[in-house]
Amino acid sequence: MKTFIQTVLAEADARAVNLLQILRAVQARYQHIPEEAIELLAEGLSIPRTQILGVAEFYSFLHITPQGRYDLLISDSITDRMLGNQFVLDYLAERLAVQVGQVRADGLVSLNRTSCTGMCDQGPAGLVNGLALTSLDIARLEEIVELVNQQTPLSQWPATLFAVADNIHRPGLLLSEPLVAGDALRAAFGRGLPETLEELDRSGLRGRGGAGFKTVVKWRFCADEPADTRFVVCNADEGEPGTFKDRVLLNSYASQVFEGMTLAAALIGAQQGFLYLRGEYLHLHEQLQGVLTERRASGLLGENILGLGLNFDIEIRLGAGAYICGEESALIESLEGKPGIPRNRPPYPVTSGYLNKPTIVNNVETFLAAAHIAVRGGAWFAAVGTEKSAGTKILSISGDCARPGIYEYPFGTRIRQVLEDCGAVDVLGVQIGGPSGTFISNRELDRALAFEDLATGGSFIVFNCSRDILRIVQNFTHFFAHESCGFCTPCRVGTSLLKKQLDKIVDGHGSAGDVVELENLCQLVKHHSHCGLGQTAANPILSTLERYPDVYEKQLKQISYEPGFDLDGALAIARRMAHRDDAAAHLSQLED
């Protein structure tokens, strides 16, 4: 182990900021982070062992106990559930003789659930040792079982199992216009950098990650911050369930995204960029490295880019299974090799980001749009969309529709139009912006896709009338409780309490007071949490309570209070021990 650790340390320049990457390498080799490795790393990096433990226990894909040599994780997004992920789990559990959440006794295989893997258009999906598996039907499951049982190395598994389709059904402004590599940079320098910022301003581009902050404002803030070093970070964490458009952009438009990052570097004065790629997209890693190599060879990255005097390069950093790392300050912490815990603000990343240097963090789609704007100008972009939402939005559509996949629409488009295009019929409602967004009912389909109305990072999940609202909300609520970083009390405890309280109602133990309590708890978590995760974790409950109070009501018992605790049930053991089962040995906690 010692030599392996030494090699890993050497590859990471023995720097603690690379701890997450180091631990990923250890995990890949030993299927966990062994005690001995922790000691060796603590010594090699001169950091306390608890720092390593802190990281190892934070990320879902890292473990301090061994996982199977084939570690199977099945996506538990609501769309995967609708497509039968429970069948997948049951089937694999039975055929591989391993229980969900466990490692088989011989250590060959482990099986578990994981949060949305970003394959909602081709689920049920999963991961094997971090690599994406899609469209898991019986034939493919049987193939996987065979390969595992024969202990076939992953490198020899048929490529078809790992095929990930783009499913672009409606390309628009950004996805249909070609962009020659280097053109955005040439245009920007040709026009002048300050003038290019002006164009960006004119375009009205707002961040595509969900919050919609004006991109040029963020870049100007960062550029104006006095500093010797600045950083450009592309947020490819894409953890919002139902979102997968960044996956497609990185698969087929990566060079344009990197061009957008390089453009940003020129405009703010950065020399180093990071692509923070969620661990679930490991399958894209090598390919993306290839695109970077190609761009370096073409003089589009590195020293003196295109002879324009610009020095900039991009490094890819992989996450390890933590939705919170999409939050920009948590992402920066993660880049620094730490647990993804959101920082206190102020200061904001534009003044104090990566290594406390001014840093811009933008969504993948934002960089892509910026590259196009540099070439075609601000007016070209602003001509599309609405007053406050310029341009187009790329959507990831999944759920109950005939053609799940990627659609690009001008802002202002009606939801009804989108549903028609993707072939959704008998619609009950649509989850817009993922669990942290809004659930709209079929009475609201004339609402518009726009920051003024329904903002979204790109997740559209369609539900038809056969679906059970409470099951959907339960999935989302459990997701947030699982993904809370645990830093602050209202979210750490609050999301778990939300889960308990909702489960109590869904399981039929709720009474009217429980719904009031649920709503109060929602408000508390929403208004007191430290970051966006906690602030939006109650949205699924709040937006469905508002629209479907009757659905909750129907689930209630007709009494004023129902305890979550079964007093009589708890006495069962005592009764057994006392060999009694007479009336006096039973306690009723409610007047019947």
Add this chain to the structure above:
Amino acid sequence: MTGTITINGQIVPFQAGQTIIEAATAAGIYIPHLCHKPGYTPHGSCKLCTVNVNGRNCSACTFPAVDGQTVINNSAELQQDRRRITQMLFVEGNHLCPSCEKTGNCQLQGVAYYLNMTDNHFPHFFAHREMDASHPDILIDHNRCIFCNLCVRASKEKDGKNVFAIAGRGINKRLVVNSVSGLLKDSDVSIDDSAVHVCPTGALLIKRTGYQVPIGQRIYDHRQISEVALFAEGSHEQ
């Protein structure tokens, strides 16, 4: 940059770099807090110090005072929310006040008195948390840890040691000790470390000191935590 802010309508001066809680404390205004302690890097995790600043909720312990801010600290709504947040801390761990040797000296309990908390309100988690009694002089009862991070900061910033850290995610967070066995006895902790004296609850205790002051004569048995905190932390001398 110095200036003034108003807290509950009272004009409060502040000095450059001060947070809202620092300015408030200096002016004799108590804002409930657990993870904050003067002299330590602000953490902002317990959220008990939440105040409303110009219409938005902020943590007073991390949020800088800026000239002209209007701060609301004592609305009925905020007190109710703070009570709920405190109740969350009580149900998350296992707090058996009557049998805890820190009772009467515990800040979590003191804050609960201050906020008129009379029950736990939420369902209990009944978390399985162990004790670490391995060290001859120091005891960790994980049941009472509220993840305020003060021992972590104290060990790093005051003692220069890194004995403690918090690992895990979400509701599975846990306090960990820097030793191969994970036990306190094998760490380089010392009874003189600030880290083992800073705990606001009964999670980190010094052995054989528990009942030197009888129950009923302890700090918060007679005085409100607001009064005690302002006296100890107030910068009346500054």
